[in-house]
Amino acid sequence: MPFLDSVAKLQNALPCRTKQIQLLVNLFGKKSQISPPALFIYGHTGTGKTLTVRSILDELQCKVVWINCIECYSAKVLYEQILLKINVKEEEDHPSFDDYSKCDNLNDFCRLLPAAVQELGYSEETIYIVLDKAEKLRQMEPHILSGLLKLQELTNLNISVILLTDIVWEKFRCNTGTYEPYIIHFPDYSREEILEIMSLDHPKEYPKELYDTYISLVLSVFYYVCRDLKELRHLASINLEKFLEPLKNGEATMNDSRKLWKNIEPHLKKALQTVYLREVSSAQWEKMQQDTNSGQQMALQLHSIQGRNHLELPFYSKYLLIAAYLASYNPAKTDRRFFCKKSNKIYGSLRKKKHERTSNHLLGPKLFTLDRLMAIFYSIVEDRVAPSAILFLQISSLVTLKLLTTVASDDQLETPKYKCLVSLDTIKPIARSVNFDIIRYLYDFL
Amino acid sequence: MAPFVDPIEMADQVQTALRERLGQCWVPEAPIGFKEEKQQITDLVKRTINFGESNSVLLIGARGIGKTMLLKNALKEVKKDKNVHQNLMEVYLSGLLQTNDKIALKEIARQLHLDNTVGDKVFGSFAENLQFLLESLKSGGQHSKPILFILDEFDLFAQHRNQTLLYNLFDIAQSAQAPITIIGVTCRFDVMELLEKRVKSRFSHRQILLFNKLSFKEYTEVFKKYLKLPKTFPDSKFVSKWNDSIEKLCQDGTIQDVLKRQYSIDKDIRRLQTFMMGPICNLSSTQPFLQVSDFIDSFKRMSTDSKSSILHGLSILELSLVIAMKHLTELYDGEPFNFEIVYNEYLRFSQQKSSLQIFEKSVVLKAFEHLQNVELIKPLDGSCTRVQKEYRPMTLLVHPMQLKEVLQKFPSCPIEVKHWATTSVI
Numbered sequence: 001m002p003f004l005d006s007v008a009k010l011q012n013a014l015p016c017r018t019k020q021i022q023l024l025v026n027l028f029g030k031k032s033q034i035s036p037p038a039l040f041i042y043g044h045t046g047t048g049k050t051l052t053v054r055s056i057l058d059e060l061q062c063k064v065v066w067i068n069c070i071e072c073y074s075a076k077v078l079y080e081q082i083l084l085k086i087n088v089k090e091e092e093d094h095p096s097f098d099d100y101s102k103c104d105n106l107n108d109f110c111r112l113l114p115a116a117v118q119e120l121g122y123s124e125e126t127i128y129i130v131l132d133k134a135e136k137l138r139q140m141e142p143h144i145l146s147g148l149l150k151l152q153e154l155t156n157l158n159i160s161v162i163l164l165t166d167i168v169w170e171k172f173r174c175n176t177g178t179y180e181p182y183i184i185h186f187p188d189y190s191r192e193e194i195l196e197i198m199s200l201d202h203p204k205e206y207p208k209e210l211y212d213t214y215i216s217l218v219l220s221v222f223y224y225v226c227r228d229l230k231e232l233r234h235l236a237s238i239n240l241e242k243f244l245e246p247l248k249n250g251e252a253t254m255n256d257s258r259k260l261w262k263n264i265e266p267h268l269k270k271a272l273q274t275v276y277l278r279e280v281s282s283a284q285w286e287k288m289q290q291d292t293n294s295g296q297q298m299a300l301q302l303h304s305i306q307g308r309n310h311l312e313l314p315f316y317s318k319y320l321l322i323a324a325y326l327a328s329y330n331p332a333k334t335d336r337r338f339f340c341k342k343s344n345k346i347y348g349s350l351r352k353k354k355h356e357r358t359s360n361h362l363l364g365p366k367l368f369t370l371d372r373l374m375a376i377f378y379s380i381v382e383d384r385v386a387p388s389a390i391l392f393l394q395i396s397s398l399v400t401l402k403l404l405t406t407v408a409s410d411d412q413l414e415t416p417k418y419k420c421l422v423s424l425d426t427i428k429p430i431a432r433s434v435n436f437d438i439i440r441y442l443y444d445f446l
Numbered sequence: 447m448a449p450f451v452d453p454i455e456m457a458d459q460v461q462t463a464l465r466e467r468l469g470q471c472w473v474p475e476a477p478i479g480f481k482e483e484k485q486q487i488t489d490l491v492k493r494t495i496n497f498g499e500s501n502s503v504l505l506i507g508a509r510g511i512g513k514t515m516l517l518k519n520a521l522k523e524v525k526k527d528k529n530v531h532q533n534l535m536e537v538y539l540s541g542l543l544q545t546n547d548k549i550a551l552k553e554i555a556r557q558l559h560l561d562n563t564v565g566d567k568v569f570g571s572f573a574e575n576l577q578f579l580l581e582s583l584k585s586g587g588q589h590s591k592p593i594l595f596i597l598d599e600f601d602l603f604a605q606h607r608n609q610t611l612l613y614n615l616f617d618i619a620q621s622a623q624a625p626i627t628i629i630g631v632t633c634r635f636d637v638m639e640l641l642e643k644r645v646k647s648r649f650s651h652r653q654i655l656l657f658n659k660l661s662f663k664e665y666t667e668v669f670k671k672y673l674k675l676p677k678t679f680p681d682s683k684f685v686s687k688w689n690d691s692i693e694k695l696c697q698d699g700t701i702q703d704v705l706k707r708q709y710s711i712d713k714d715i716r717r718l719q720t721f722m723m724g725p726i727c728n729l730s731s732t733q734p735f736l737q738v739s740d741f742i743d744s745f746k747r748m749s750t751d752s753k754s755s756i757l758h759g760l761s762i763l764e765l766s767l768v769i770a771m772k773h774l775t776e777l778y779d780g781e782p783f784n785f786e787i788v789y790n791e792y793l794r795f796s797q798q799k800s801s802l803q804i805f806e807k808s809v810v811l812k813a814f815e816h817l818q819n820v821e822l823i824k825p826l827d828g829s830c831t832r833v834q835k836e837y838r839p840m841t842l843l844v845h846p847m848q849l850k851e852v853l854q855k856f857p858s859c860p861i862e863v864k865h866w867a868t869t870s871v872i
Contacts, residue, residue, distance in 0.1 A: 026727040033462050034469040036723055042752065044759040044820070107543040107553060143602070147542040153470035153514075154543065167821050168752035176601065176633060177509045179470070180716065182723055185750065188759030190857055224802075225809060227761045277808050362786045364837030405832060421834055 006059045016193040017052050020186060024056050031062060031125035035160035036182045037152040040169050043186030046229040049164050050132055057128055064128045069136035075144050079109040082129060086116050106147045110154045117157055126158045134163035138172060146178040188227060191219065198233060210254050214243050217261060221268040235271060238282050242267050242289050311430060317394045318430050322438060323377040324404055325427045328365035328420035330443045338441050339379040359444050365419045367407050454731040456684060463679065464726045467672055468719055473518045478668055480516050483654050487520040494592045494627040495530050500619040502628040502649055507656030509633050510716030517631065535593045541602025547611045551575040580614060586624030593626045600630030604640040616648035660713050666705060669718060670696055691735045700738050704745045721748060753844065756820055757852040762863065763805060764813045767792060769867045771842040772849055782826050782839035785814050800862035
């Protein structure tokens with residue numbers, strides 16, 4: 001077998017991808033042989049699609065053009081990128097931009113590509129065009145995908161187009177159909193495989209077993225939520241310092257797995273709510289680990305970050321926002337009950353339990369008119385406010401802040417309609433700051 | 447005495463020969479079926495060349511049925527005649543490449559080597575090009591060289607503005623000008639409805655419809671034909687040995703079974719090609735003959751449900767969200783849901799029915815967004831700024847059967863979650 005050595009080498013370098021490597025190497029075959037016209041490789045992010053394909057093609061020393069479809073925002077850029085990268089000769093670092101041809105459409109591309117290939121002397125071997133994040137191709141031109149999949153027929157060259165994506169092939173088909181590529185699935189890593197891969201990057205100064213226990217601790221917290229290898233690796237690397245702390249201080253030895261677990265578990269759980277969601281950046285998190293040994297200080301810092309919902313608004317803007325929230329989430333027919341001056345009492349007990357589905361906090365905000373907003377505003381503000389221009393200006397400034405949104409834009413002056421885009425968690429501190437008990441006025445919480 | 451051939455080299459040669467058939471450019475010696483249709487095309491082209499007749503024809507057939515193969519085969523046969531070979535000019539256009547008439551005109555001028563071309567470049571504006579092309583075609587008569595226009599993806603040409611190109615081409619074919627034959631190739635059976643009235647009236651309405659009429663026996667024959675080595679292969683001893691092995695392979699019950707299943711899904715030849723790709727590429731010096739197990743592997747790979755395999759890679763939190771959505775769609779009869787409703791459903795499950803950890807809203811939202819990224823759920827409206835992402839109406843794109851299938855083989859799925867998926871409503 002000609003590729004036996006390289007296959008073995010690749011399989012060592014990329015654990016848990018034995019089958020896929022074998023299959024791909026077989027499909028690529030020798031350079032002079034015809035390769036499959038199109039390959040479609042899909043799988044979740046972080047299953048090693050790009051890495052595997054890249055290392056195989058590098059190992060076999062094929063002529064490859066790597067394109068990331070996110071970078072190529074239009075078809076023209078895509079064609080020119082491919083031509084440019086084909087024209088890169090091995091000895092030169094930068095292609096000279098003079099012979100980088102202008103290419104507007106697929107027609108020119110199919111004319112220029114064979115010419116370039118001929119000139120550079122690649123006509124005897126397979127050329128691979130790898131399109132990473134291929135799902136973006138669907139948004140470009142209507143027939144670009146069909147064209148690329150038929151490239152072998154259109155250019156009469158030994159070309160193989162490889163599409164890498166995390167979306168299934170069914171969503172790529174266009175209505176009149178196209179050449180069906182050979183579909184390869186990269187399955188997700190199982191828990192054992194993730195353990196095996198992650199233990200590859202264990203620190204040198206500690207034994208591998210210790211790192212393995214650490215990894216399984218990390219997995220026990222995060223695996224339920226996240227199976228993305230990249231994310232897990234990142235989380236493991238930034239929390240390692242904390243895990244090793246008791247060993248460095250001499251509080252625990254390597255065999256005290258229980259003690260180590262006790263130490264790291266709350267820390268990891270906190271990481272799930274902060275670093276995993278990127279509410280705290282990784283740099284901040286690492287800094288926090290270094291200078292705050294007392295948990296109190298850390299909690300304080302976390303609190304200030306979680307207070308990001310806090311909004312600083314002018315006094316009447318706050319009331320306007322509260323009024324908008326009430327108008328959005330309360331049905332109009334209950335307004336009389338809540339806001340009428342005469343009936344000070346709120347008959348909460350009279351209501352029977354409503355059906356869950358009808359709750360506005362599940363279905364989202366409803367439309368309301370400006371009149372209703374102002375009526376609620378005047379009823380919740382205790383002192384008299386003149387309906388000045390500034391007050392109305394504040395409404396439109398709330399719209400520009402994206403706290404409110406205008407809906408039917410046809411009639412802006414007569415009866416503008418709005419929706420409130422603020423969540424309950426945001427409105428609560430605002431209401432508290434003006435001493436207004438918003439829960440008492442919300443229909444859903446009666 | 448046959449020359450000694452290295453087994454490694456032999457395996458290579460076999461693979462090279464067979465691999466060539468998997469590529470898009472390969473044209474077989476004779477088309478599979480379609481004898482009459484081939485005759486029709488060759489007659490038509492010959493009449494154009496010999497008598498200066500202008501014709502137009504549409505070749506219609508489903509994708510992968512062998513339209514291009516048939517056409518290439520027919521032309522190959524026509525061109526065997528030396529008189530034809532020298533006198534025929536061909537213009538290949540494809541609807542995928544020539545996306546508007548301007549590009550198409552330049553391409554025609556380039557392929558015909560008209561006067562306004564220098565080397566590979568064509569000069570002049572659209573109007574000039576069109577005028578020039580028409581004049582040069584009009585100036586010709588019966589004596590001038592016949593031109594063969596092949597329009598691949600013909601239905602895309604019908605989407606051009608005013609169908610100018612099609613109108614002019616058919617017009618030339620109608621009136622006594624230079625003899626041209628237009629062969630349109632398309633996969634749309636309703637292509638006539640796409641044409642404008644004036645274009646339609648100029649078209650000869652000659653259509654060649656291609657249908658896949660293979661019986662299972664013929665299908666197996668095609669399978670054999672694709673795998674057998676040609677007579678031209680250097681080592682004739684090996685060829686007979688190989689061809690015997692193919693015969694034996696086709697006798698095999700498992701192969702028959704797999705082929706039958708392929709046949710019942712789709713008798714498309716192109717699907718058959720994809721099916722053979724894996725086993726052919728797996729040939730090596732250590733394994734010089736095709737294996738039954740490779741074919742079974744290949745069939746399995748082709749028939750796996752891709753959405754199930756995507757579902758299989760989800761985390762347990764994401765999976766329980768999918769289950770919650772499935773329940774919601776069943777309960778509310780396919781009505782759209784939003785994140786808040788799903789989260790509410792998830793909370794009801796995890797608070798009442800399970801001992802699993804309950805996650806914060808923001809963590810669940812991240813899982814929800816991941817589901818949206820892999821397009822297992824789809825927002826109903828396009829606009830995203832109008833309402834918060836928690837309240838965007840969504841629909842689930844997973845069938846309950848797919849979910850059920852995945853849950854059966856999901857690794858280390860908690861029993862509560864499995865139970866939740868089967869009990870319809872809590």
